[in-house]
Amino acid sequence: MKVWCLAILVLLPLSLFQISYGNxxxxxxxxxxxxxxxxxxxxxxxxxxxxxxxxxxxxxxxxxxxxxxxxxxxxxxxxxxxxxxxxxxxxxxxxxxxxxxxxxxxxxxxxxxxxxxxxxxxxxxxxxxxxxLPISINTTKGPGKILDKGKKLFESRCSKCHGVNGKGKAVASIPALAGQNYNYLMRQIDVYNKGSRKKANPVMLRLMKGLKKVELGPVMDYLSRMK
Ligand code: HEC
Ligand code: HEC
The missing domain is CATH 1.10.760.10 (Cytochrome c-like domain)
Incomplete structure (x- = not known):
């Protein structure tokens, strides 16, 4: 009896995990x-x-x-x-x-x-x-104050992957960020740092974790205005 209970206790969560993860x-x-x-x-x-x-x-x-x-x-x-x-x-x-x-x-x-x-x-x-479809730039923008700082940081830390023009790279599945909504971009910083995008690029994750939101803000602002 005890062995059965133990077996069920161990196997049930395991199989539930298997089913949901498998699906x-x-x-x-x-x-x-x-x-x-x-x-x-x-x-x-x-x-x-x-x-x-x-x-x-x-x-x-x-x-x-x-x-x-x-x-x-x-x-x-x-x-x-x-x-x-x-x-x-x-x-x-x-x-x-x-x-x-x-x-x-x-x-x-x-x-x-x-x-x-x-x-x-x-x-x-x-x-x-x-x-x-053409990218629209009629999206939300940031405060627009220190865009030169945003540009500098983007070009030194992000553009290797996302392209100097912010258009990403099709073959490597790197997203275009140019013209994207500022509010959405800012939210993604938290989303990545919380670990809610589980297949995120590990190099980028480390990079984002090492930067403060006040540093990344101007980058996102700069991107949202990029044509
Ligand atoms: C009920 C609202 C809703 C509907 C309907 C919906 N989406 Fe979304 N979608 C969202 C939200 C909210 C996000 C952003 C989530 C976040 O902030 O991470 C999103 C994000 C996305 C993303 C990720 C974008 C990126 O830049 O990484 C893709 C791709 C996407 N949606 C495609 C679609 C497609 C294709 C359809 C139709 C089949 C669709 N969505 C229908 C709400 C919706
Ligand atoms: C090593 C390559 C690499 C570097 C460097 C990099 N990224 Fe990314 N980035 C990616 C890839 C790949 C994705 C898409 C898949 C994922 O990782 O979630 C992405 C996704 C994103 C997204 C989400 C886009 C969307 O549509 O949801 C944002 C925002 C972003 N990157 C901003 C940045 C910023 C800002 C920097 C510089 C501080 C940066 N990235 C540096 C590769 C990189």
Missing amino acids: AYEEKQILLKALKIKGDIQRGALIYEEACVACHYENAVGDPAGTFPQLAGQHENVIIKQMAEIAGGFRVNLTMLPYSTTKALVSSTEDLFKHPLTSTQVLADIAAYLAS
Whole structure:
């Protein structure tokens, strides 16, 4: 009897962990397949209007308060990877979680097309559409006071990865930051430091932890104004 109880006590949490972690991993892998297929921009636009526009706004410029990031002009790889991480629970985003799962992506196409598309195809289509949009600079900005300091710090510590023009690098899945909402960028400092983006680039994480928010503020301000 005692042995049974002990076995259950040990095995139950272990198997629950396995199930939830296993599912998250699988969800992520399914979505990552989208990296290998070609997206259809026109179809992506239709699906975006159905599934994403309520939060990320028309033309994917994000909301004026910076709660929802701009997605316009972001690299396809970045969109796909971030979606996979959100759906898989590797990036904590409770607001968007229900809209990022493979099931939600498929169901968003059920009314649009005669046959629902696979989640992999849906994601590739949306990513192709988003990458094709021009980056808007009508996003939230910081105080604009010490932009030269922000520029200097960005060019010495960040531009090696994110590019001097802030456009990131498609092949390496490094996000474009130019024109992004200042409020969103500032929030990401806390998000990274709290460990809520579990697949974050370790080099960048160390770099951010070593800098103060007052130092990073002007960098984000500078980026939000970059065309
Ligand atoms: C209910 C609101 C909501 C809906 C609907 C929604 N999102 Fe989001 N999305 C968010 C929020 C909030 C964030 C930012 C979370 C944070 O601050 O980390 C986000 C972040 C993202 C990011 C990460 C951006 C980056 O720069 O890393 C991507 C990619 C994204 N959303 C794509 C989509 C797509 C594609 C859809 C439609 C299938 C969608 N979202 C639907 C709320 C939403
Ligand atoms: C070693 C390469 C590297 C360096 C250096 C680097 N980053 Fe990043 N950064 C990345 C990668 C890769 C991502 C996307 C995936 C992740 O790590 O979350 C990212 C993501 C980000 C994001 C989130 C973007 C979004 O859309 O959510 C911000 C903000 C950011 N970086 C700012 C900075 C700043 C500011 C610096 C300099 C202080 C910096 N990065 C230096 C590689 C780097």
